[in-house]
Amino acid sequence: MKSICYALIIVLIQLPILRASANVLPTIYVTVSSQAYIVNQVAGEKNVRVKVLVGPNSSPEAYFPTPKEIYQLSTATIFFSIGLPFEKIIIDKLRNNLKKLKVVDMADNIKHRKFKSKLKHHHHHHHGSHSGSEHLFDPHVWLSPLNVKTMALNTYTQLTKLLPNKQKILKHNLETFLKKLDEIYLKQKSLFRPFQGSTILVFHPAYGYFSDLYNLQQESIEIEGKVATAKQLLTITKMVKDKKIKALYVEPMLDKKMVQNIAKILGLSVVIVNPIPYNLLEGLESMGQTFYKGLSKQ
Numbered sequence: 001m002k003s004i005c006y007a008l009i010i011v012l013i014q015l016p017i018l019r020a021s022a023n024v025l026p027t028i029y030v031t032v033s034s035q036a037y038i039v040n041q042v043a044g045e046k047n048v049r050v051k052v053l054v055g056p057n058s059s060p061e062a063y064f065p066t067p068k069e070i071y072q073l074s075t076a077t078i079f080f081s082i083g084l085p086f087e088k089i090i091i092d093k094l095r096n097n098l099k100k101l102k103v104v105d106m107a108d109n110i111k112h113r114k115f116k117s118k119l120k121h122h123h124h125h126h127h128g129s130h131s132g133s134e135h136l137f138d139p140h141v142w143l144s145p146l147n148v149k150t151m152a153l154n155t156y157t158q159l160t161k162l163l164p165n166k167q168k169i170l171k172h173n174l175e176t177f178l179k180k181l182d183e184i185y186l187k188q189k190s191l192f193r194p195f196q197g198s199t200i201l202v203f204h205p206a207y208g209y210f211s212d213l214y215n216l217q218q219e220s221i222e223i224e225g226k227v228a229t230a231k232q233l234l235t236i237t238k239m240v241k242d243k244k245i246k247a248l249y250v251e252p253m254l255d256k257k258m259v260q261n262i263a264k265i266l267g268l269s270v271v272i273v274n275p276i277p278y279n280l281l282e283g284l285e286s287m288g289q290t291f292y293k294g295l296s297k298q
């Protein structure tokens with residue numbers, strides 16, 4: 001009797017442990033929250049656990065992970081990078097420790113654009129430890145529905161390897177997501193058709209892929225990672241007049257006072273646009289509506 005009791009106790013103790021280990025989902029790290037949305041769309045929210053490195057109040061260009069975050073990342077299953085300079089630094093750091101973690105570039109097969117401007121300035125993502133031409137490449141690939149399709153395909157390729165018994169659902173999820181992205185693209189393509197070559201003036205130059213896709217021209221207040229100089233602001237003032245620009249598109253996390261001052265100098269109204277929306281479908285959609293409204297007034 002005694003031994004049966006012991007056996008029962010052992011079974012009872014082990015039950016929750018067994019149940020818990022069956023619930024352990026593979027952890028997937030991404031750099032920005034828009035990528036988390038892509039993973040969740042393809043995987044379905046209950047098949048993986050997605051963690052985002054760059055929090056909602058930090059800028060990807062200024063972010064660097066803490067040692068604790070780097071350790072947690074190293075214990076994950078997949079890290080979908082996006083092409084920001086800090087990623088390369090931590091991947092190099094982790095190189096000797098990458099037994100389990102698989103690092104995958106979610107932007108693979110996307111042709112990176114370089115920062116370009118009619119105002120003849122370059123935008124650099126300011127990272128002191130980095131030099132050379134990679135600074136000129138625009139990392140904001142997720143703000144184009146066609147790029148997001150490529151990112152979703154790259155995600156799908158990895159997830160089918162990770163979750164081989166979920167092939168069917170993954171394929172279904174992917175196709176549903178791609179269809180929605182196509183719908184947004186076609187809708188926006190006709191929305192912006194009357195505005196070919198028109199300029200949108202933004203604070204941080206995050207909308208280059210979006211602008212390129214619909215033949216718009218992005219100009220920015222931030223030049224080489226810094227606010228434009230007085231001389232550069234004069235050039236921008238002239239452009240604002242010439243092109244009858246009415247709005248300045250600004251990220252929610254920027255310093256409001258500084259933004260208001262510049263908008264006042266330029267005679268523009270401040271319009272908030274989030275360049276890193278979690279829900280990319282809604283984010284791209286509302287971004288399109290916002291730019292369309294602004295262009296309609298120009």
Ligand SMILES: [Zn+2]
Pocket residue numbers: 060061140204205206
């Ligand atoms: Zn940025």
